[in-house]
Amino acid sequence: MLRLTIQFGIIMLEEEYDINFFYENGFIRKQCQKCGSYFWTRDRDRDTCGDAPCDPYSFIGNPVFKKKFNLAQMREFYLSYFEKNGHTRIERYPVIARWRNDIYLTIASIADFQPFVTSGQVAPPANPLTISQPCIRLSDLDAVGRSGRHLTTFEMMAHHAFNKKDNEIYWKDRTVQLCDGLLNELGVDPFAVTYKEEPWAGGGNAGACVEVLIGGLEVATLVFMNLQQSKDGDIVIKGDTYRKMDNYIVDTGYGLERLVWASQGTPTVYDAIFPEVVGELMELAGVEHRLEDEDYANILSQNARLAGLMDVSEKANLLELRKQVASNIGITADKLGTIMEPVETAYAIADHARCITFMLGDGIIPSNVKAGYLARLVIRRTMKMMQDLGITIPLSDIIQMHINHLPEYPEFADRFDIINDILDNEEKKFQETLQRGKKLIQKSAKHYKKKGEKMPLDTVIDMYDSHGIPAEISKEAASEVGVEIELPDNFYSLVAERHSKSVQEEEKEIPYADHLKKLPPTKRLFYDEPNRMEFEAVVLDVFDNNIVLDSTLLYPEGGGQPPDHGTFMVDDALLKVIDVQIFNGVVTHTIEEIEDELHIRKGDMVTGKVDEKRRMAHARNHTATHIINDAARQVLGDHIWQAGAQKFVDRARLDLSHYKRIAPEELNEIEMIANQMVMENKRVISEWMDRSTAEKRYGFSLYQGGVPPGDRIRAATVNH
Known part of the structure; x- marks a missing residue:
């Protein structure tokens, strides 16, 4: 196993910083005489990296740009610059990370695209793209106000390129060139800029990185993300193991507020x-x-x-x-x-x-x-x-x-x-x-x-x-x-x-794992034909009282909805299905115990029937929770969010986030709107679409019931 520490990682990753742009534009690589870090500079007389505490702030009272900017002006200057250089501007994401189940707040622009885009499962909304993403970090809460520089909320302006081996958008040279060009257009003295080498890790990814420093202030970070956290990884950074990714990503972050501060030179x-x-x-x-x-x-x-x-x-x-x-x-x-x-x-x-x-x-x-x-x-x-x-x-x-x-x-x-x-x-x-x-x-x-x-x-x-x-x-x-x-x-x-990270549930031990890992995913017919109640399928495996088929119409437990019940007919034997579960895409059907031996074998043909009364009761109550959620948003406001739900045959429960007790008249209005929607007898339309298309069409309200895995999402709409 190759071990990298922060101290030695820079040396062992030295080839990662062998960037042609530096050589071709008069930069030299030096080692800071104070902290020992390596950095790139055009100033041959410089012997420190430009980062605090090695260098004090020199921009206070001495702005580094040719003009002063406010937030709106700097944001527009930045985004327009990258649009002129072939990037598509995209809208910001919310500061609450609805699309993530591991963090609560959006802490960086790359968090918008983790884990599905960065892993290559889902296509990015544009490529390359530029964004100004509001972020919240509370890790330095007590330093805010005292330090003159710490903020709880900041905008991370960024440009991202999502590369694959067979489709490279751009990589290190172009990234540094774009950064240097931006600073040049802002009027920075080119000899005042340093690029400090520093490995980066965050959000399950890692890679080589250069920090962009002016006057003792870090104004940008350029990350070349090509590592993914993995238990089986052979690279160790900051105590975590990583492996090389098939794709590689330009992940940059420019501090809007810091750039504005550097342009004005104010005390704080x-x-x-x-x-x-x-x-x-x-x-x-x-x-x-x-x-x-x-x-x-x-x-x-x-x-x-x-x-x-x-x-x-x-x-x-x-x-x-x-x-x-x-x-x-x-x-x-x-x-x-x-x-x-x-x-x-x-x-x-x-x-x-x-x-x-x-x-x-x-x-x-x-x-x-x-x-x-x-x-x-x-x-x-x-x-x-x-x-x-x-x-x-x-x-x-x-x-x-x-x-x-x-x-x-x-x-x-x-x-x-x-x-x-x-x-x-x-x-x-x-x-x-x-x-x-x-x-x-x-x-x-x-x-x-x-x-x-x-x-x-x-x-x-x-x-x-x-x-x-x-x-x-x-x-x-x-x-x-x-x-x-x-x-x-x-x-x-x-x-x-x-309280900043979601407490991840321990992975539940999968029963019959030895059986299931050898089986292909079950074809889930209930999505394509939700109104069909009878089907035929082939038995792939039988163990204890469980049967796995090549396809099924029986809906497994999930999303707060209990499983379907039903029957299997095998030859002349009628078997009752009393539980349906899904594990890694494989659906198991639990059969009610019978006195005689279960005469069913691999390869047998099964005729399955869904308990239609139970299925329709679940379906009605499931749809009812969505109707009530929508009615509540109409009455109480669009801050309403589903915090949990449970459906039963005879009732359903919906937990909604709200900041005070709901008044009786508000409850009456919610009930009236929900009943009106039911009386209108609108159809429920469902369709599969790729994740990015679904997010563009419906926003992050898609994830009120949780964040589903995979690159495709099944979206159901009422009142279509």
Whole structure:
């Protein structure tokens, strides 16, 4: 097995960085004298890689582009550039990853295309393509505001090319050429740009990568993805095993907000990307934020430059930052803290409010599970910070500020009434939590006081998970009864990370695996002929009380629907089918036990009949769940999402995500609309189509019942 570590992986993958464009355009490969990384530069005198902390920010107060851009201008410049260079612009995906069952939030542009497109199962929506994809990452939540650069929400502008051995679109040379050309058109000094070598891994894929750096700031990442995570892989990167993929993908990410920041040279990224919101929040908090004041701007600039060299989510590093900046400008660290803390909090509120705008605008409903948990985490942290600064306006007013400056997202304005209602409901719940939270914490704290112990971190996190009690409130309440709580500086980042990925169910052991792995997939006639109730098929295998046929009309259990029942006639014997399951495409039929020996053999012909009464009852209740779902969306809003469903012969259950109890009059309206649809007796039309076509036609509402595997999807429509 070939083992690659981060330290040695770059050396062992050296041929991966042997890119002709660098040689042909005056670049030389050098090794950073500080971190040891290899990088490419046109500047023969440079001896550092250009990345922080090896190089401090030099663009603050000294913009690197020939003109200043705002977000909309930079986004359009980027997308137009790649359109001119043969790429198709595609629309963004939601920030909630409806098409994935392993992550809740869209964390990168390539996440839009994992796993089906990147694996080669499904064709990309265009090839090559360009996109500006809003992303959410909460892993650095506690650093937001303090560092001057961290964001919870950002747009990853990207160009992607999906290559196959027999159809290469473009690869490394063209990728770097396009990047260098973009920076040239933006007016960057070519000697100021470095391309740093760094292996990349994420989302089940990996490959060689170069980070694009200007003035100490990473503005883009160019990944050459040609590895896929595999238990049987022979390449190890960052502890995971990978194998070579049959296809190879250009996966780039350009930070929209960072490019705008570099173009303006403001003290922080927040002042560059949403200055109007920052200004209004500072005024509401009674904080003077006059960037034209040279002394004040100097404090912010020095703070941001030094923050770029350390992890400011840790309190020790933050205190060291305060000391260094205070020393440089000739004031005490305490005085500097008095100046910076309210400013940093206002920055964080502005950032978090934009994150909430995208979360709720794209249909996430705050709750105690999955993406809803992460939304509630950000909302409550924002409300707590607003209290700390004495900002008394509703959070929805700050969301409205952002929406006013996001005209390219008209869907957010359309959904503002629902967003406002959600936040009003969350505010009430938060206040109730604060009122009862103190009592709950102190009751628990007294238990630890008797034992003379500190309250464990796990207890604090459990209190947050179960009751939504902010860590700061827990600490204050416990201290009042003499119990100490030690909170890590990155508490909220830890909590977010704990809930950022879907908990994957362990693969269930497949019964009779030795039998099934030798059998071909069963032809599922019930999809092609749903109204047919009788069929003939050939027996492929028999084991215990189970029969496998070459084809079947009996529907297996799945999607919240119980299995069909029916009968098999073999010669003169009538056998009752009491269960139907599917394992890796092979359908098994369980036969009711009989006293006599089961006289059926491989190759026998079977006549099967479906229990029509049971099948039709399931079908009616299955269709009913979809009708009620649609009626609920009409009445309550398009944020409604199926959270679960179960169909029975005599009834069905539908779980819907909503942010408050449904009122009786709303229930009556949902019932009226659903019954009207039933009375209209519309046909149910189903058809198979490739996944990308289905997504274009129906959007991600396709996945309300879960994400099916494979490159083709069966879509059923009512009221066709």
